[in-house]
Amino acid sequence: MDNNTNDVRRRLIISAAALPFAAAPVFVGSVHAKSNDYPNRPxxxxxxxxxxxxxxxxxxxxxxxxxxxxxxxxxxxxxxxxxxxxxxxxxxxxxxxxxxxxxxxxxxxxxxxxxxxxxxxxxxxxxxxxxxxxxGPHVLIVNTNFPAKNLKEFIALLKSKPGQFNFASAGIGSQTHMAAEQFLHAAGLDATHVPYKGEGGIYPDLMSGQVQFAVGNISVVSGQLSSGRLRALAVTSATRSSILPDVPTMAESGLDGFENLAxxxxxxxxxxxxxxxxxxxxxxxxxxxxxxxxxxxxxxxxxxxxxxxxxxxxxxxxxxxxxxxxxxxxxxxxx
CATH class of the missing domain: 3.40.190.150 (Bordetella uptake gene, domain 1)
Structure with missing residues (x-):
């Protein structure tokens, strides 16, 4: 094999070896451009x-x-x-x-x-x-016809009739479900869970008395309270809520140290x-x-x-x- 042939082969090998490195800046640049352009559609x-x-x-x-x-x-x-x-x-x-x-x-x-x-x-x-x-906190709410007027009365009533009251949530494992479970556990209570597909469906049934209570997100509950058909008994934050200043915390109402934030x-x-x-x-x-x-x-x-x-x-x-x-x-x- 002559020298010219060897030179050609060496140049081809060097060029091929360099290809991945030559291509790399193009690839990195394209990814960077995508992040710079984001979002370019809905x-x-x-x-x-x-x-x-x-x-x-x-x-x-x-x-x-x-x-x-x-x-x-x-x-x-x-x-x-x-x-x-x-x-x-x-x-x-x-x-x-x-x-x-x-x-x-x-x-x-x-x-x-x-x-x-x-x-x-x-x-x-x-x-x-x-x-x-x-x-933000959750809020324990009941129908205005519910006999308990505060958290202490509520706990006493549920203790006297274990498992006889229903509570609604946005679904099994949802924050509204687990806030209620944490509350029931802390208060030593038993109640029947009625799961919904979302929190929005809870409140019409709560107003009509089909379920007795719920522990809902304050962002949703605060708007529902204006109906005059629901009563807030306690919030789950460590301090009172600025938008429900007259509603005591669960800790104030006897559940020392209780806190739950959604x-x-x-x-x-x-x-x-x-x-x-x-x-x-x-x-x-x-x-x-x-x-x-x-x-x-x-x-x-x-x-x-x-x-x-x-x-x-x-x-x-x-x-x-x-x-x-x-x-x-x-x-x-x-x-």
Whole structure:
């Protein structure tokens, strides 16, 4: 083989070896461009509950403001059922490109893994935490015809008739269900659970007397109290709510140290590019810090949060450990 042939071969080998490195900047640049362009089409916020509940309310406020920031439509998609598990399972299988995001309640991620034997998703594996949106207390409410006028009377009545009263929730494992279970556990009570497909359906039946009580999200309950057909007995926060200042806390009413806060967050499917997750977080945190948004949520009795993805993930882990103990103590399980 002559020298010219050898030279040609050497040049071909060198050129081929260099190809991956020459291509790499093009690939990295294209990914970077995608994150810079995000979003360039409508974004869907999947709420795994029917319309009218706390998650739905939070989603619609945030969606409206994010649409203004992004210059794209942000659509709320309600897919309720099975305590939020159906919609969450759908979100887990969504393309991880930032265009389908999940608005979970805290219980979906911290309770349901301990409550359900099987789930259509794995909270740790299938989602990337973005931020906690809002947090606020629950409120124990009854029909105005219910004989108990305060929490002490309520506890005494239920103790005298164990298992004879019904309570409604947004679904098995929902925050409204677990807030009630935590309360019943702390007070040593027994009552029959009536699960609904979402919180919005609870209150007409509570007003008509088909169920006797509920422990609802304050953002939803506060609006329902204006009907004059419901009475608030106690809030689950450590201090009284600014929008229900005349309603005592459960701790004030005899359940020392009792506290339960509901929250709704924002998650992306796992494997969503980190730069897109970070952009969504930064833009959402900016929305949540907007004085108009903060005031709007405060009028509902909840506070905006906007914590970092890492801190949000840590809070989920710690809360999950706490609920695992309560689920075991209440002997709760779903097939």
């Amino acid at each position: 974004v869907k916020l999947l709420v795994p509950f029917v319309a009218g509940g706390g998650a739905d309310i939070a989603a619609r406020v945030v969606a409206q403001k994010l649409a203004g920031v992004w210059g794209q439509s942000v659509v709320v998609d309600n897919q309720g059922g099975a305590g939020g598990n159906i919609g969450t399972g759908v979100a887990a299988k969504a393309v991880p490109d930032g265009y389908t995001l999940l608005i979970p309640s805290g219980s979906i991620l911290t309770v349901n893994p301990h409550l359900y034997k099987t789930l259509p998703f794995d909270g740790k594996r299938d989602f990337a935490p973005i931020t906690k949106l809002v947090s 929250w709704f967050g924002l998650m992306a499917p796992a494997k969503t590019p980190a730069e897109i997750v970070e952009k969504i977080y930064q833009d959402t945190a900016r929305v949540l810090s907007d004085p108009e948004v903060k005031a709007r949520f405060q009028q509902m009795g909840v506070s905006t949060v906007g914590n970092s993805p890492a801190r949000f993930a840590d809070e989920i882990r710690r809360e999950s450990d706490q609920w695992q103990k309560i689920v075991a103590a209440r002997r709760l399980t779903v097939s």
